[in-house]
Amino acid sequence: IKDNLKRLIPAVDRELREAAVRRDREKAEEALEKSTQTLEAVVQSSPLAIIVIDPIGNVQMWNPAAEQIFGWSAQEVLGHPLPIVPGEKKPEFGPNRERGPQDKKFVNLERRHKRKDGVLIDTSLSTALLCDHQGEISGVMWIIADITERKRSEATINHMAFYDALTDLPNRTLLRDRLQQAMLIASYGSQSVGLFLIDLDRFREINDTLGHHRGDALLQQIGPRLRDALQASDIIARLGGDEFAVLLPQVDVEQATLVAGQIRKALEKPFLVEGIPIVIEASIGIAFSPDHGENPDSLIQHADIAMYVAKEHKTGYTLYSSEVDKHSPRRLALLGELRDAIDLDHLFLHYQPKIHLWTRRIIGVEALVRWQHPQYGVIPPDQFITVAEHSGLIKPLTLWVVQTALHQCNIWLQEGRQLRVAVNLSARNLEDPQLPDQISELLDASGVAASSLELEITESALMVNPAHAMEALTRLGNMGIQLSIDDFGTGYSSLGYLKRLPVNQIKIDKSFVKEMATDESDAMIVRSTIELTHNLGLKVVAEGVESLEVLEKLAALNCDAAQGYYISRPVPPSELNVWFNETAALKGWNL
Ligand code: C2E
Ligand code: CA
Ligand code: CA
Numbered sequence: 001i002k003d004n005l006k007r008l009i010p011a012v013d014r015e016l017r018e019a020a021v022r023r024d025r026e027k028a029e030e031a032l033e034k035s036t037q038t039l040e041a042v043v044q045s046s047p048l049a050i051i052v053i054d055p056i057g058n059v060q061m062w063n064p065a066a067e068q069i070f071g072w073s074a075q076e077v078l079g080h081p082l083p084i085v086p087g088e089k090k091p092e093f094g095p096n097r098e099r100g101p102q103d104k105k106f107v108n109l110e111r112r113h114k115r116k117d118g119v120l121i122d123t124s125l126s127t128a129l130l131c132d133h134q135g136e137i138s139g140v141m142w143i144i145a146d147i148t149e150r151k152r153s154e155a156t157i158n159h160m161a162f163y164d165a166l167t168d169l170p171n172r173t174l175l176r177d178r179l180q181q182a183m184l185i186a187s188y189g190s191q192s193v194g195l196f197l198i199d200l201d202r203f204r205e206i207n208d209t210l211g212h213h214r215g216d217a218l219l220q221q222i223g224p225r226l227r228d229a230l231q232a233s234d235i236i237a238r239l240g241g242d243e244f245a246v247l248l249p250q251v252d253v254e255q256a257t258l259v260a261g262q263i264r265k266a267l268e269k270p271f272l273v274e275g276i277p278i279v280i281e282a283s284i285g286i287a288f289s290p291d292h293g294e295n296p297d298s299l300i301q302h303a304d305i306a307m308y309v310a311k312e313h314k315t316g317y318t319l320y321s322s323e324v325d326k327h328s329p330r331r332l333a334l335l336g337e338l339r340d341a342i343d344l345d346h347l348f349l350h351y352q353p354k355i356h357l358w359t360r361r362i363i364g365v366e367a368l369v370r371w372q373h374p375q376y377g378v379i380p381p382d383q384f385i386t387v388a389e390h391s392g393l394i395k396p397l398t399l400w401v402v403q404t405a406l407h408q409c410n411i412w413l414q415e416g417r418q419l420r421v422a423v424n425l426s427a428r429n430l431e432d433p434q435l436p437d438q439i440s441e442l443l444d445a446s447g448v449a450a451s452s453l454e455l456e457i458t459e460s461a462l463m464v465n466p467a468h469a470m471e472a473l474t475r476l477g478n479m480g481i482q483l484s485i486d487d488f489g490t491g492y493s494s495l496g497y498l499k500r501l502p503v504n505q506i507k508i509d510k511s512f513v514k515e516m517a518t519d520e521s522d523a524m525i526v527r528s529t530i531e532l533t534h535n536l537g538l539k540v541v542a543e544g545v546e547s548l549e550v551l552e553k554l555a556a557l558n559c560d561a562a563q564g565y566y567i568s569r570p571v572p573p574s575e576l577n578v579w580f581n582e583t584a585a586l587k588g589w590n591l
Helices: 002-045 064-070 146-160 172-187 203-210 212-229 253-267 296-314 322-327 330-343 385-391 394-414 435-446 459-464 465-479 495-500 518-537 548-556 573-587
Strands: 049-053 059-062 109-114 120-131 139-145 193-200 235-240 243-248 271-273 276-278 282-289 317-319 347-356 362-373 377-379 420-427 454-457 482-488 507-508 539-543 562-565
Touching: 002 235, 049 064, 049 385, 064 271, 109 322, 120 146, 146 172, 146 317, 172 296, 193 253, 193 296, 193 518, 193 539, 203 212, 203 276, 203 459, 203 482, 212 235, 212 253, 235 435, 243 377, 253 282, 253 317, 282 296, 296 317, 296 385, 296 507, 317 459, 330 362, 330 385, 330 394, 347 394, 347 573, 362 394, 362 573, 385 394, 394 420, 394 573, 420 482, 435 465, 454 459, 454 465, 459 465, 465 482, 507 518
Parallel strands: 282 317, 362 420, 420 454, 454 482, 482 507, 507 539, 539 562
Antiparallel strands: 049 059, 049 139, 109 120, 120 139, 193 243, 193 282, 235 243, 271 276, 347 362, 347 562, 362 377
């Protein structure tokens, strides 16, 4: 038995070892089977097209996603050469943003391909080389994602950055870019680029009387009209509002004059908006590079000045020249310097007090901006506010005024004088959706309560865009800021509209107040305005009070408060201190 057993041991041993090998192999096979299944599942269910091509170029693998993305079934392509045809080069959006090959390793290479049905699709392609166990290349695997949707939304976003949403014309950003390019090209050939700034006359009136949607419809017709009058290489842009620009890549003065005539002619024919014929006129300012500007901004600025002159003198169009600049109101030439003035603190504020007529209390001050110009001396606001409004500088200007006025308000508070400070807003400010938040930040930073800030908005500013005005005023009012309607009586706002506005008071325009002591009809207007305003539950301030007589008359009419030269001119804070201590004390006006 022992011997037999001895003989058996190697056999058993072998048996056992073989069994172990068998088990390992089975396990390995099982594992292989499993991973093949997993791989198969991945390939089958992947949203990415997975394609394997053998070294001769025939398709070896073509998964369902590939069928879906490209339209050919596996049956049609397996064992055949790849059917995918690359499409043409993609158009690029925006200024010169050519995209170079991003990665030489062919990872996420973006391409455009043609599907079986001919439709072009955008794809992102990654490739991997497949090798057999001897290291020989056995094929290449392509993994392809369909990124058509993503590309489409990218293109939309790009488009939005460079094209105006209402008219689909290039916007200011794209115009500047094209100008830069055209100026560079023209400079090589010693040629001129012509820039036309076109502003519609009295568009605001059209908007106000016919409504905004009709105004918008009119603006949409301007581009096509201009297009008809111009050459294909000319660029038409909308800079905002009723302002358009035309860029002529190569012109001389004579041609430009001709084109200006053509543009005016093209706009002459009435526009039909919902069956209503609308006649408009336009003022055109023209500037040439390099004579009138060596960079896009200065060219735009000079065309803008020329446009102003055309508008003021009703000449239709005006060519920029240094003469034009000299003879145009000085404010036009100041355009370029205003930005620096804000940054360099060349602006300063005067304050004019308002007094309550019954309590004789000083209820607050109005902040009025001035510009200390290094050459021209002090420039009054009438000469640069419109310029600021037209150039987009009104926003930094207004924020500067709010910040400075709040700072001064805080100083008075420290000195024990609680004064509400009023700042003027312009129509453009109301269109700026960021303004309420920015004012809120300035309030927070200043430590002044919102109720100590008042904003004055002219009646006409409210009517430029009533919807925007309503929204902005509601947000500002909700913050606790006091709101007044300025220059009341000079606009045409309806009572119904005023009633819905979240305002606290109105200021009767000085043109009615100044002469009310002698002019009966002015006195009538003031009287009825006071009554009407009180009926709406609002307070009334009369501005432009230049005499004691007017002051007493206002008190008799039950006016709440007054402001004017008789009380005090607008003065710097130091002088206001003297006024508090002397004039006001003498007259019994106190805090
Ligand atoms: P406004 O808001 O109607 O300001 C009152 C103007 O009337 C001030 O002129 C003031 O000096 C003047 N005034 C005050 N009392 C009397 C008076 O008794 N008689 C007469 N005849 N005039 C009086 P100012 O400072 O030259 O400002 C002119 C306009 O400039 C302001 O008219 C306002 O619309 C605008 N403005 C001033 N500062 C700013 C500002 O910071 N932002 C904006 N957007 N506009 C401002
Ligand atoms: Ca005012
Ligand atoms: Ca006013």
